[in-house]
Amino acid sequence: MRVVQPANASISVRNVSKSFGSLDVLMDVDLEFSPSQTTAIIGPNGAGKTTLIKAILGLVRPGKGSIHVLGESVLEGHSYRRHIGYMPQNPTFPDGLSGREVIRLIQTFRDVENTRELDLIRLFQLDGMLDKQVRTLSGGTRQRLSALLAFMFDPPILILDEPTAGLDPLASASLKDYLHRRTETGATVILTSHVMADLEELCDRVIFLMDGRVRFDGPLELLRDQTGEPTLERAIAQLLRRDVA
Amino acid sequence: MNTVRAVVRYQLSGALKSRWLMQHTLIYLIIAEGLVLAAGTGDRALASLINVVLLLVPLGALVFGTMHLYSIRDFILLLLTQPIRRNSLFSGIYLGLAIPQSLGLAAGLALPFAIHGKLSGGVAGELALLIGLAVVLTFVFTALALLIATHIKDRVRCIGVALGVWVAMAIAYDGIVLLAVETLSRFPLERPLLGIMLLNPVDLVRVILLLSLEAQALMGYTGAVFSRFFGSPLGYGLVTIALLAWVVVPFHLTRRAFERRDF
Numbered sequence: 001m002r003v004v005q006p007a008n009a010s011i012s013v014r015n016v017s018k019s020f021g022s023l024d025v026l027m028d029v030d031l032e033f034s035p036s037q038t039t040a041i042i043g044p045n046g047a048g049k050t051t052l053i054k055a056i057l058g059l060v061r062p063g064k065g066s067i068h069v070l071g072e073s074v075l076e077g078h079s080y081r082r083h084i085g086y087m088p089q090n091p092t093f094p095d096g097l098s099g100r101e102v103i104r105l106i107q108t109f110r111d112v113e114n115t116r117e118l119d120l121i122r123l124f125q126l127d128g129m130l131d132k133q134v135r136t137l138s139g140g141t142r143q144r145l146s147a148l149l150a151f152m153f154d155p156p157i158l159i160l161d162e163p164t165a166g167l168d169p170l171a172s173a174s175l176k177d178y179l180h181r182r183t184e185t186g187a188t189v190i191l192t193s194h195v196m197a198d199l200e201e202l203c204d205r206v207i208f209l210m211d212g213r214v215r216f217d218g219p220l221e222l223l224r225d226q227t228g229e230p231t232l233e234r235a236i237a238q239l240l241r242r243d244v245a
Numbered sequence: 246m247n248t249v250r251a252v253v254r255y256q257l258s259g260a261l262k263s264r265w266l267m268q269h270t271l272i273y274l275i276i277a278e279g280l281v282l283a284a285g286t287g288d289r290a291l292a293s294l295i296n297v298v299l300l301l302v303p304l305g306a307l308v309f310g311t312m313h314l315y316s317i318r319d320f321i322l323l324l325l326t327q328p329i330r331r332n333s334l335f336s337g338i339y340l341g342l343a344i345p346q347s348l349g350l351a352a353g354l355a356l357p358f359a360i361h362g363k364l365s366g367g368v369a370g371e372l373a374l375l376i377g378l379a380v381v382l383t384f385v386f387t388a389l390a391l392l393i394a395t396h397i398k399d400r401v402r403c404i405g406v407a408l409g410v411w412v413a414m415a416i417a418y419d420g421i422v423l424l425a426v427e428t429l430s431r432f433p434l435e436r437p438l439l440g441i442m443l444l445n446p447v448d449l450v451r452v453i454l455l456l457s458l459e460a461q462a463l464m465g466y467t468g469a470v471f472s473r474f475f476g477s478p479l480g481y482g483l484v485t486i487a488l489l490a491w492v493v494v495p496f497h498l499t500r501r502a503f504e505r506r507d508f
Contacts, residue, residue, distance in 0.1 A: 020507075057326045059508040082328040092319035096259035108251040109327040133262075149323075 009034050010083075010157055010188040011056060016065035018051055018212075025051045026062070027212045035156070038179065038189040040199040042236060043209035049192050052209065053159055056190075057086060069157065082110055085155040089162045091146035099130035099137070099145050106149050115152040123174050124148060139166040147175055151182075158182065160191040164198050176202060196233040206232070208239055215239060248329045252337025253344065260345040269305065269346060273353025276301075281357045288458050291371050294354065295454045298379045299447055302350065303386045303415045307407040310342055310390025315400050322508050335391075335503040339496065343387040347380040354379070374457050378450045381488055385446050388495035395502045418445045439474055443483065446491040453484060 009032035018026040026048045033039055041049045054060040056067055058074045058081065066073060072080035093102050103117065121127055124144040129137060134145070143166045150158065158179070164172045179202055183189055193199055199206070206223050208216035216223060216239060220232065227238040260266045276297050284290040314321075317338075324334055354376055358368065390407060397403040422441055426434055442448050456475055474480040 054508065059322065059325055061505075061507060078330055079328050081326060084326065086323070086326040088319065088323055090319065091323070094255075094259050094317050094320050096262035097255065101255065101258065105251060105255050106327060108247060109324075109329050 010070055011190075012068045013052070013056070014066045014068075016052075016055060016062045016067060018048075018055060018060060018062050018064075025212050026055070029065070029209075029212070029214055031207065031214065031217065033157075033188050033190060035186045035188050036183055037205055038183050038191070038203045039205040039207060040203040041190060041192050041207045041209060042199070043215075044240065047209040048212040049209055050161070053161060053190070053192070057081070057084065057159065082153075083155050084157045084159060085150035085153065087143075087146050087150045087158075087160040087163050089165065091142050093134040093142070093145075095133070095135050097134055098132060099126070099134055102134060102145070103130070103149065103152070107152075110153055112153050116154055117148070117152045120148040120151055123178065124171060140168055140171065143167055144171055147178075151178065156186065157188045158190070160189070162193050163191060164193065164195060172198075196231070196236070200232045208236065210240075248333035249337045249340065252324075252334060253341040256338065256341025257345055260341075265309070266345050266349050269309075270349040270353045272301070273350045274356055277354050278357040278360075281361055288368075288371070291368065291375065292455075292458055294375060295451065295458075298350075298354070298375060298382075299451055300415055302379050302382045303447060304411050305350075306343075306346060306383050306386035307390045307393075307411050308404070309346065310387045311394045311403050311407045313342055314338070314391060314394035315403070325508060331504045332500060335500050339387060339391060339499075342391075343384045346387070347383050350379055350383065351376045371457055375454060378454060378488075381492060382446060382450060385491045385495060388492070388499050392495055392499040392502065395499055395506060414445055415447050419448060419451075422448070435471075439471070442471075443487040446488065449484065449487055449491075 011031075011033040013029055013031040016026055016029045017024070029048075029052060041052060043049050051060055055062050056069065056074065058078065061075065066075070068074070069080040070083050074080060097105075107115065121130070124147060126141070126144055126148060129141055129145075134142065137145070143163075147163065150160070160179075163175060167175065176198070179189055189202075191199075191202065200220065204219060206216065206218065206220055207214060208223075216226075223232070223235045223239075224230065227235040229235040229238050277294060280290045280293045280297075284293060321334070321338070325331065355372065358372055363369070389410060393406050393410070394403050397406060422438070426438070442452050452471055453475065456472055475484060
């Protein structure tokens with residue numbers, strides 16, 4: 001099942017395949033991501049979710065196909081990444097650096113005068129944390145710092161890998177409110193998460209990957225209708241059962 | 246260039262706050278001070294320092310370089326999602342690793358001689374040459390460490406290969422050359438030996454340093470041939486080119502591998 005996307009896609013993935021040795025991780029993946037849309041990429045472990053995200057970020061080079069971000073090919077340069085804010089799954093920072101030093105380092109890479117740093121420090125309650133060495137911070141605080149790094153330049157595209165992992169309920173709610181506001185103002189949001197409640201709350205589109213292929217691509221409601229299941233978790237389980245059968 | 250400078254600055258800032266740079270400097274300081282106390286501040290202390298430097302510098306650069314790349318692997322991933330060139334990031338990581346190591350060993354080796362008031366006269370020149378060549382070895386083996394860590398994903402295998410390279414270049418190579426010379430002693434081997442020296446930066450640095458201490462007499466006829474060759478303009482040129490190649494080629498190969506690999 002494919003959904004017809006509007007012509008002004010911010011990311012287009014065209015017939016992308018990727019293998020690691022003899023292992024085919026992505027096979028003829030053809031997708032588009034549009035502004036004002038939050039898309040969940042889900043699938044079992046090894047389905048190709050991370051490789052797809054890494055290919056969009058330019059960390060993995062596709063063996064076949066092409067990827068364009070706001071019209072720029074990801075294989076022909078690095079400047080397209082100024083449009084992307086990325087939150088990795090397990091944010092790790094080098095020993096010896098404070099949160100503020102990490103923020104300054106990332107700022108030197110982008111030619112942006114006004115950032116949302118102060119607003120985000122307040123939103124994620126990072127006041128008083130940024131002068132401590134990052135390695136002494138808790139996992140949740142590091143995750144909030146990672147959110148600040150991804151959001152502070154107001155990029156039109158947000159790619160978030162398990163963004164609520166390790167966050168307390170307050171920080172998690174702040175992050176979700178922020179994502180809602182950004183989608184309303186035209187941002188393209190792509191995320192992966194194992195927390196189905198988060199996906200149900202945030203996403204209007206689901207891409208289900210299995211063995212490197214897109215098995216479902218459509219609105220959440222369509223997935224529920226097709227599977228006859230009331231929740232995303234059960235609908236995904238249904239898709240997995242069908243695949244095994 | 247801004248990216249390279251920013252990455253070097255963050256690495257230097259991290260190095261100054263972490264314990265490894267202090268420990269690295271202290272090791273050279275203690276060894277140099279011990280040798281100065283035991284053998285004085287003359288050529289004997291320097292000759293002993295040469296052996297220590299030729300063993301420790303490649304080992305330190307290989308082990309520290311590979312471990313460092315693993316420890317910042319996830320952070321590299323985050324940096325690569327920024328609008329920067331991979332080349333610039335790699336150059337920054339390389340320089341940010343080699344510069345603090347070089348500063349640490351220079352301070353550790355020079356301080357005891359300075360404290361004992363021997364930073365003038367003939368010893369000062371020989372010490373400067375020793376430190377300069379130790380810095381060259383640091384850059385060579387840092388590039389080799391990054392080359393290994395870029396190609397091998399498994400941390401334990403990576404350290405194993407790094408140690409293997411150290412054993413081969415800092416210990417075994419010299420032994421194999423000596424064995425070959427002994428076995429083939431009926432043949433005139435001086436000229437092939439010159440070529441063999443150029444193939445291993447550790448041996449190349451060893452020969453230059455021993456000749457600078459005028460210890461060629463210890464090497465017999467071979468020493469005389471080496472002395473004549475390395476003292477000639479052709480010899481100087483070849484040695485300079487060989488050392489430059491040992492810095493540039495591993496750096497370039499590693500940068501290319503870093504540019505092409507999947508993260």
